[in-house]
Amino acid sequence: MFFDKMREGAQGTTSKIILGAIILSFALAGVGSYVTRPAKQVAAVVNGDEIPAQTLENAYRNERARLESQLGEQFSQLLADPAYVAQIRRSVLEQLVEQRLIDQKIAELGLRASDDQVRNAIRALPEFQVDGQFDNDRYLQLLGRNNLSPEQLRDSIRQDLNRQMLLNAVVGSAFSLQSEAGLLDRLTHQQRSASLVRLPLAQFEAGAEVSDEEALAWYEAHSQQFQRPEQVKLNYVLLDANTVSADDIDEQAIADYYAANQASYTQPEQRRVAHIMVSKGEGAEQKIAAIAERLAAGEDFADLAKTESDDTFTGDNGGELDWMEAGTLDPAFDAAAFGLTEAGEVSGVVESEFGLHLIKLLEVRPAQTKPLDEVRDAIAERLAADQAGDDFYNREQRLAELAFEFPDSLDMAADELGLTVHSTDFVSADALPAALNDARVATQAFSLELREQRMNSDLIELGDNRAAVIRVLDYRPAAVRDFDEVKAEAQQLALKDKAAELAQQAADELEQVWAQGDIEAWLSERELSVTELAEVTRESAQDPALLNALFAMAAPAEDEPSLQTVSLMGGDLAVLRLNAVNTPEATSEQLALVRQGQGRVQGQRDYQSLITALKAAAEIEYRQIENEDDNFF
The missing domain is CATH 3.10.50 (Chitinase A; domain 3)
Structure with a gap:
């Protein structure tokens, strides 16, 4: 009955109109999926050059991986903070913007690494080396595994070399004057002598008292220190x-696994081949055909590889490649190499994504299976x-x-x-x-x-x-802990504050007495003493705060001593009286190193100034991008 009524209703005018509207909406939605394409996402535009969002995403992932390997579990905790994640993204995008500005400057200056420089850089990459020597077979295998063509790698290496050329040009042109380096060298080897009176904080704590009212006042003034999360x-x-x-595993299960996965324990057939390659381009087919004719006429394959092959990496070795397995090289090259049947046989012309080839089979290693016992x-x-x-x-x-x-x-x-x-x-x-x-x-x-x-x-x-x-x-x-809960802690902290105030008052008083003359009576009354610091250098084994203060003090005048109060590690105070400053008249043997160091520092500043100037003159537009895990900007 219910379904009969539904069928009758479907035949009515109103139902037909509704059905037609639904069909029309689906039709329009389908058309829209063909007409409307998602807009290309752009992270930033630098002087009209777009930085794709995907480029930012790839760089961001690489930076995350680097930080994770560097920080370990701590990085997982940091990722819980959206502000930290956004900061990483901003930093990565700024690096991409700077790289784009540098690349634009390189193009403007016409800097370009030569083909020999690119080739040597590729040969020097440790990823392509075996026993310290460039290995062409490894080179081709790694390119294939990473879905890269030689041209793509070449262009990437050239870009890095171009950037390095600009960096070297800027940094290498920086210099330090002999007089500047000499002054820095003499200041570095300067010696200072001083007298020091140490004011131990513990001594002032022993003489200080804090009432309950003072502790409560300190607690109320510093309540944020007693926040409970x-x-x-x-x-x-x-x-x-x-x-x-492993001893509990059944022997039959081991045998069954070995039988089912024998391919995993089989060394597949390997072949060693040599090739002659002609790069694609005008006249390539004629050249490879001429080489094939010369081979047919009896010329030696290795000699022709040395003189005619455009693959200079293998040409010097007669075109020989290392041992290869099926499926590891370009499909066309791979099929031809494993289609040869006898050592010494040469293929016809083979076209790969790298060029045109003639391939010679040198040697075959049959497939071998490791025994179960092994x-x-x-x-x-x-x-x-x-x-x-x-x-x-x-x-x-x-x-x-x-x-x-x-x-x-x-x-x-x-x-x-x-x-x-x-x-x-x-x-x-x-x-x-x-x-x-x-x-x-x-x-x-x-x-x-x-x-x-x-x-x-x-x-x-x-x-x-x-x-x-x-x-x-x-x-x-989260809440502030009650005073009764933290009373002892508040009293101790208040006591330290009061002791620090008393120590500072004593230091101020000591400075006044010392500036006027003898301090023996003042020191005796407080059971303190003077320590002499003779010929102190910047590398002396002293409290870092003490060294920084000592070498920042002005040289003493005849009628005005040079005095300063210093906070030492651990909380103690010290009053310093600078007695003498001895600056060498002659420079040391390290002058050349000092000058080189100054030049490098200045070069880095110049390079950063270049980037700052390029940013200031550029038109940079940052686009807002939402990421599936977090928001950027």
Whole structure:
């Protein structure tokens, strides 16, 4: 009955109009998908040159990988801060903008690395070397694996060399005057003598007292120092992979795995070939045909490779390539090389993306399979790891199911899987138990959803076959701790402040007494003494703050001593009286090094000034780009 009414309604005028509108909307949507194309995303425009968003994204990922390898687990915590991520993106984009400005300046100046420079730079790359020597086979293999043509690599290397030429031109043209370097050298070797009175903070702390009222006043004036971060109280379970020994793996399982994966233990057929290559272009076909005729007439393949091949890397060695396996080189080249049947046989003309080739088969190594005895231990370890991983995966899935099915407790999951429910007291995000010290756990533990609903979290994968489920039992927001809780700490801090004030008053008084003359009575009354610092240099083993202050003080005048109070490491104060300054009249043997160093520093400043000037004169437009993980700008 219901379906009969639907069929009758579908025949009505109103239904037909609605159906027609729906069909029209789908039709227009389909046309729109062909007519409308997504606009090209651009990260920035520099003097009319666009920096694609994808270029920024690739550079950003590379920078993230570099920082992750450098900072380790700390980097994962930093990534939780959107401001830090945005800062990385801005920095990467600024580097891309600077590179584009430099490239534009290079083009304006007409700087260009020669072909020989590019070739030598490629040959010097360690990635293409075997035993310290350039290996053409490795070169071609790596290009193929990275989807790069020789032309693309050549252009990239040339661009880097061009940038290096400009950098060297700017930095290399900087210099330091002999007089400037001489002055710096003599100042570097300057010696200073002084008298020092140390005012130990502990001595003033012993003589100071802080009342409860003073401690409370200090607490109220510095309440931000007693801020307690937000905290949670947790229950949690941890799941680790069970350890499976390779000795427990069944011999039949090892044999079955070996039989099923024999290709993994087979060294495929390898071939060593030589080739003569002619680069594509006008007259290439005629040239390669002429070479083929000369081969047919009996000329030596190696001699022709040396004189006629455009692949100069292999030409010097008779065109020989290293041992190769099927599928590692250009498909056309690969098919021709493995289509030859006998050593000494030469192929017809083969066209690859690199050029036109004649290929000669030199030697063949048949495929070989390693015996089971040789690979048995490796297979057992592999199967043990796989079994442990499978067990962990199954238990992990079950843990996720149980945590979801019984959301208000972890007991059921713990009982079934043989786990322990752990509990914490109130902890902040940076004080989680070591087993939970992971940014992903902190994010869940302090999420609004978990702390309000008090339900089990989703399964949190911690890596290395480890996982956890947590449940927030209680939450305590950030707040200033009560005075009664921190009274002792506040009194101690207030005492240190009062002692520092007393020490500063004593230092001011000492400076006045010392400026007027003898200080023996003043020192005796306070049980202090003078320490003489003779012929101190900038490299002397002294407190860094003391050295900085000593060499910043003005030389003493006859009627006006040079005095200064210095805060030392550890909180003590010291009053310095500069007695003598001895600057060498002659320069040292390090003058040349000093001058070189000054030149390098000046060169770096000049290069940075060039970039600043290029930015100031350029028209740079930054576009706003949204990333799937975070917002940029």
